Amino acid sequence: MANKINIDKPNGFGPIRANGQSDVKKSSGDSAVPVDVTRVNKVTNGDKVEFSNRATEVGKFVKQVKNMPDVRQDKINQLRDQISSGNYNPSSEEIADAILKDENI
Structure with missing residues (x-):
């Protein structure tokens, strides 16, 4: 018998609903149980993201160049x-x- 390909849930995961919950099935084959994915995906190790102002500076230069006559x-x-x-x-x-x-040259 051929294996069935499930194209609705690639990698076995379905869509996450707007309320932040996703249906996750237990490995024992029980029915789907809603899980709060916003709580599961919280970063707990204190990672930081820092943005430099370089993009702003580049944007200013690009604007100046665009305003220069050809x-x-x-x-x-x-x-x-x-x-x-x-x-x-x-x-x-x-x-x-x-x-x-x-x-x-």
Whole structure:
């Protein structure tokens, strides 16, 4: 005879009700007995959880970055003026450095 697979209660445990009780069967095969799981799950060894403020700091930085403009318009205007007036003459080294920097080499 094939074994029956119980998909309603995986691992043999049923759902916990909103009132904090779950039906637990005794190993002797007796009927289900309500157990107060909130009382059973209490931490008694004095564990602590401490949260740092690092997430708050990171959140502030993310907000600042999101508020920054994608384009530095002042730099664009300055270069545009230099190019149009003929005063922008970058050296070949500056051009090569900019290309390498752009390629992350």
